[in-house]
Amino acid sequence: MSEDRVDELLQKLQKYFSHITAAEIMNQNVITLTPERTLWQAKELMKIRKISGIPVVNDKKQLIGIVSIEDIIVALEKGCIKDSIEEHMTKKVVSFSPAESLDSIISKFERYHFGRFPVIDESGKILGVISKKDIIRTILERFRLIYVHDERRSQILEKEAEWFDRSLITGDYVKKSDADFTFRIDYTDVDLAGAGAAKLKAFLNKKELDERLVRRVAIATYEAEVNVVIHSESEGCIYCWVEKDCIKVRVEDHGKGIENVEQAMKEGYSTATDHIRELGFGAGMGLPNMRRYSDKMVVMSEVGKGVVVEMIFCERGRT
Amino acid sequence: MFLKDLVANCGFNVVSGENLEVEIKDGYVGDLLSDVMGNAPDESIWLTVQSHVNILAVASITGIKAILLCNGLSYEEETIERAKENGIILLSTEKSSFRACVDLFKAGLR
Numbered sequence: 001m002s003e004d005r006v007d008e009l010l011q012k013l014q015k016y017f018s019h020i021t022a023a024e025i026m027n028q029n030v031i032t033l034t035p036e037r038t039l040w041q042a043k044e045l046m047k048i049r050k051i052s053g054i055p056v057v058n059d060k061k062q063l064i065g066i067v068s069i070e071d072i073i074v075a076l077e078k079g080c081i082k083d084s085i086e087e088h089m090t091k092k093v094v095s096f097s098p099a100e101s102l103d104s105i106i107s108k109f110e111r112y113h114f115g116r117f118p119v120i121d122e123s124g125k126i127l128g129v130i131s132k133k134d135i136i137r138t139i140l141e142r143f144r145l146i147y148v149h150d151e152r153r154s155q156i157l158e159k160e161a162e163w164f165d166r167s168l169i170t171g172d173y174v175k176k177s178d179a180d181f182t183f184r185i186d187y188t189d190v191d192l193a194g195a196g197a198a199k200l201k202a203f204l205n206k207k208e209l210d211e212r213l214v215r216r217v218a219i220a221t222y223e224a225e226v227n228v229v230i231h232s233e234s235e236g237c238i239y240c241w242v243e244k245d246c247i248k249v250r251v252e253d254h255g256k257g258i259e260n261v262e263q264a265m266k267e268g269y270s271t272a273t274d275h276i277r278e279l280g281f282g283a284g285m286g287l288p289n290m291r292r293y294s295d296k297m298v299v300m301s302e303v304g305k306g307v308v309v310e311m312i313f314c315e316r317g318r319t
Numbered sequence: 320m321f322l323k324d325l326v327a328n329c330g331f332n333v334v335s336g337e338n339l340e341v342e343i344k345d346g347y348v349g350d351l352l353s354d355v356m357g358n359a360p361d362e363s364i365w366l367t368v369q370s371h372v373n374i375l376a377v378a379s380i381t382g383i384k385a386i387l388l389c390n391g392l393s394y395e396e397e398t399i400e401r402a403k404e405n406g407i408i409l410l411s412t413e414k415s416s417f418r419a420c421v422d423l424f425k426a427g428l429r
Contacts, residue, residue: 193373215361219381288357
C-alpha cells in the first residue's frame with residue numbers, strides 16, 4: 001500500500017474511531033538505546049529490526065532524544081558513525097501522552113512526517129511507540145468490523161439487485177437455498193420479535209457448538225431481527241450457515257432502509273417511535289450490539305431499498 | 320444461590336414456574352431490551368418493569384433463568400403462557416427494582 005493510500009485510509013477511519021487513545025494503540029515492545037552507545041550500533045539495530053528510528057533513554061527510561069535513519073545517513077557522510085549517539089541525536093522529540101486521542105495523533109503524523117512517535121508519561125518515561133501500522137492494527141483488532149463505504153459501497157449500490165444476491169463480506173454469490181437455517185420474519189406482529197433468533201439458538205444448540213458462540217450468534221441475530229420488525233415495514237428473512245470454522249448469519253429485508261448507517265452504528269441513536277420505546281425497544285443499541293457480538297459485520301442499506309446485514313462469528317476460545 | 324431460597328428470603332410472588340430448584344449466579348436490572356441483551360449475564364435473575372411477551376425472547380436468548388417484575392406491575396396473559404413454553408420463571412414484587420436488589424443482596428446474591 002502506498003503512503004498516500006495509507007493516509008487516505010487513516011483519514012476515513014479516523015472519524016469512526018476518534019475516541020481511541022495513544023495508550024491503546026502503542027506498541028509496548030519498544031527498542032531503546034542509551035546515549036553512550038555509538039551511531040554504528042544504532043545503525044546495526046535498525047538494520048536487524050527493520051525500523052527507521054530508535055528512542056534514546058537515560059538510566060531511568062526517560063526519553064532524552066531520538067536517533068533516526070536520517071541521522072545515520074548524515075553521520076556516514078561526515079565519517080562520524082563511530083561517535084556516541086548523544087552527540088548527534090535529535091533532542092527535540094515530538095511525543096504523545098498516553099491519553100492523546102486518535103485525532104490528535106493523526107494530525108501530528110500529518111504535521112511532522114515522522115514514521116514513529118514515542119509515548120511518554122508525565123515523568124518523561126517511555127511507555128511505547130506508535131507507527132501508522134500500529135494505528136491500523138488497533139482499529140482492525142478492536143472493532144472487528146468491516147464497514148463497506150465510499151467506492152466499494154457505491155459500486156455495489158449501483159447494482160442494487162446485487163447486494164441481495166452477493167455476500168457483502170466476500171463478494172461471492174450467496175446461495176440462500178443452501179442455508180442450514182432459514183426463518184421468515186413476520187413484521188406485522190411485534191410480539192413475535194425475537195422468535196427467529198430463539199429458534200436459531202435452539203437449532204445451533206443441537207449441533208454441539210460452543211455455548212458462548214451460540215449465545216453471541218443468538219444475541220446479534222435477535223437485534224437484526226428486531227430491527228426488521230420495528231423499522232423495516234417489510235418482510236424479512238434470517239439465513240444461517242454453519243461452517244467448519246465459523247457461523248455466518250445474513251438478515252435482510254426490502255423495507256424502508258436506513259437513512260444514515262454511520263449514525264445508526266452509534267450507541268444510543270434510534271429512530272424508534274414512542275410506542276416502540278415504551279416496550280423497551282429503540283435503545284439505540286441494536287447495531288452496536290451486533291458489532292460487539294460478531295467478529296465481522298457489514299451493513300448495506302439505502303432509503304427505500306431495504307437492509308442487508310451480514311455477520312460472521314468465529315469460536316474465540318474461552319473468554 | 321438457588322432461586323427457591325431467594326424467593327423465600329425476599330418474599331417475591333411466583334407467577335409462573337414449577338421448579339424453583341434453579342441455580343442463580345448473577346443478576347441484571349434493565350428496561351431497555353437491547354441493553355439487557357447486550358449486558359445481562361447468563362444464569363441470572365432479571366429485574367425489570369417490562370411485562371410484554373418480548374421479554375421472554377430476551378431471557379431465553381441471553382440465558383436469563385428468572386424475570387422479576389417490579390413496582391407491583393402485572394404480566395400480560397400471553398407472557399405467562401409463553402413463559403411456560405420457554406421454561407422461564409416469572410416472579411413479581413411490589414418493590415422497586417432498587418429495593419428488590421437490596422433484598423437479593425441481603426439474601427446472599429452478590
